[in-house]
Amino acid sequence: MRKLNNLLILATLIVALFVVASPAGAKCSACNEYARLEAPYAVPPVDAKFVVGEASYTASGKMYDMDARSFIENGRTYVPIRYIAYALGVPESGVVWDEPTKTVQLVRGYNVLKFRVGSKESNFYQTYWGYCPNDNPWYLTYQTELGGDETYIKKCYKMMDVAPLIRNDRTYLPARYVAEGFGVDVGWDPATKTVTLRQPQRRSSPFSPPAGLNTLGFKVGDKNAYVNPTIREEPFTEKDWTGGYVVGKKHYIEGGAPLALSAAPFMDKDKFIYLPVVDTLKALGVPEENLIWDGQTLKMYMYPDYWFEIDAGSSLLKLNGYIMEYADQMKRPGIELVGVNTPQVVNGAMMLGNYNIDEIYMILDNSRYVPGGRLGCHEDEKIGIVVFQSWD
Numbered sequence: 502m503r504k505l506n507n508l509l510i511l512a513t514l515i516v517a518l519f520v521v522a523s524p525a526g527a528k529c530s531a532c533n534e535y536a537r538l539e540a541p542y543a544v545p546p547v548d549a550k551f552v553v554g555e556a557s558y559t560a561s562g563k564m565y566d567m568d569a570r571s572f573i574e575n576g577r578t579y580v581p582i583r584y585i586a587y588a589l590g591v592p593e594s595g596v597v598w599d600e601p602t603k604t605v606q607l608v609r610g611y612n613v614l615k616f617r618v619g620s621k622e623s624n625f626y627q628t629y630w631g632y633c634p635n636d637n638p639w640y641l642t643y644q645t646e647l648g649g650d651e652t653y654i655k656k657c658y659k660m661m662d663v664a665p666l667i668r669n670d671r672t673y674l675p676a677r678y679v680a681e682g683f684g685v686d687v688g689w690d691p692a693t694k695t696v697t698l699r700q701p702q703r704r705s706s707p708f709s710p711p712a713g714l715n716t717l718g719f720k721v722g723d724k725n726a727y728v729n730p731t732i733r734e735e736p737f738t739e740k741d742w743t744g745g746y747v748v749g750k751k752h753y754i755e756g757g758a759p760l761a762l763s764a765a766p767f768m769d770k771d772k773f774i775y776l777p778v779v780d781t782l783k784a785l786g787v788p789e790e791n792l793i794w795d796g797q798t799l800k801m802y803m804y805p806d807y808w809f810e811i812d813a814g815s816s817l818l819k820l821n822g823y824i825m826e827y828a829d830q831m832k833r834p835g836i837e838l839v840g841v842n843t844p845q846v847v848n849g850a851m852m853l854g855n856y857n858i859d860e861i862y863m864i865l866d867n868s869r870y871v872p873g874g875r876l877g878c879h880e881d882e883k884i885g886i887v888v889f890q891s892w893d
Contacts, residue, residue: 544610544805545590547685547700551580551676552693560588569671571696577663578689578696579673582607588698589683598672605665605672607679612806612821614682616674621664623678625657625823627807657823682821684806703791703805706865710786710876710891717784717876718754719776719855721885724765726784730757732888752881754888760784763850772882775845775852782858785876785889787865799844799851803865813846855880855887 549560556567558580569581586596586607595608603618615624659682665674677687680698688697718727733753741747762780769775778799779792791802802808810819817824845852853861859878876889 544684544700547589547680547698549588549698551578551585551588551696551698553578553696554694558584558588569669569673571676572668572673573694574666575663577675577677579666580676580679580696582672582674585674585676585679589680589685590700603667603672605674609683610806612683614679616665616679618665618667618672621661623659623661623682623823625659625682625821657820657825659823682823684802684808684821700805701790703802704788705805706803708786708788708791708865711784714784714786714876715891716757717781717889718757719762719766719774719781719887720754721766721768721774724762725759726762726780727754727757728760728784731755732890737883751884752879752886752888753884754886764847764852766855766885766887767847767852768882768885773854774880774882774885774887775847776855776858776887777847777850778844778853778858778861779850782862782865785862787862791865794851796846796849801861801865809864811844813844813851816843859889 546561548562549558551558551571553571553573556570557564558567558571559565565584565587567581567584569584571578571580573579582598582605583593583596587593589607589609591607591609597606597608598604599606605616607614607616611627613626615626659678661675661678663675665672667673676696676698680687684700684703686699686701688699689695690697714728716729716732718730718732720727731754733755734750735753736748737751738746738748760780763777766774766776779794782792782801783789787801791808793800793802796813798810798812800808800810806821808821810822811817819825855878862876862878876891878887878889880887
């Protein structure tokens with residue numbers, strides 16, 4: 502039953518995260534140059550600086566003039582829309598302004614950020630979902646693994662602590678929120694009042710397991726994982742709750758090369774086995790630079806500008822820092838990774854149930870359950886072990 506419940510959760514995640522090209526017949530009134538891409542695009546390099554009060558900015562070592570100046574208000578640096586957009590690699594056609602609603606949408610690659618003057622709510626979409634600027638589809642349309650169009654996600658939203666504003670006939674956006682929505686790192690030098698924007702180098706999915714890795718084993722209470730151990734099976738017979746007998750096998754990890762972990766796996770009262778997330782994903786082949794853990798939030802990058810994240814003590818999954826809200830008929834405020842298996846922190850490491858890590862691994866690797874691809878997860882809660890093994 503536990504595996505079935507997790508597979509149901511996984512199906513929800515796949516619908517939300519593994520989207521395919523826009524379904525036939527989907528409208529796109531903006532028709533910007535990225536709206537119909539069907540292959541991964543190159544994330545534009547970003548290396549820019551804005552100095553508060555100056556009428557210019559630098560990008561990739563070149564200086565560009567602005568017809569308006571950045572300023573600080575309510576503790577946030579505001580930059581004119583088009584200049585922050587261009588500095589982040591958004592093409593001119595990707596800046597879409599709607600005058601009646603005072604709304605701007607910034608389209609870079611597959612990612613769309615939406616801001617409205619006077620509103621602290623920002624929205625995130627992807628053109629892969631069949632979304633195009635000005636079509637205003639509050640219900641995102643995409644295709645499921647099983648075929649057919651579905652509309653489960655109403656929107657992705659984030660509440661900012663400030664709102665976009667208009668000053669001297671120019672619309673300004675808070676620089677940090679715009680940049681971070683595209684996966685760009687933001688720096689601030691209070692001495693020179695300079696905002697720096699840089700696109701970190703990260704790899705794109707799929708991520709293959711390390712060469713030669715066929716089996717990865719974990720034991721409850723053991724601060725080592727084991728690479729390519731032998732899995733010994735031992736038959737057992739025991740009574741079940743009806744008084745009948747159940748025949749099965751117990752599994753033991755023997756040998757293998759030890760791999761140090763940040764924290765030892767443990768089993769909770771519901772028999773869920775928790776593993777250190779970052780250590781496990783790295784051992785399975787997810788690049789270290791794609792896993793960002795700051796002690797409170799874990800960001801897991803599928804592409805350099807596309808990730809999902811989860812906070813310690815919360816089961817709510819976010820896309821690019823935005824909460825995913827179900828359509829009204831689902832009557833749920835957001836997509837949860839799991840209902841009872843909440844991430845915990847042990848010795849500074851985020852710990853998560855093994856099947857949830859397996860689901861995250863499947864999403865990040867982008868190879869699904871393909872024989873010879875990613876390693877599948879199995880557990881034996883009687884003995885307290887977790888094993889990732891090749892499907893071959």
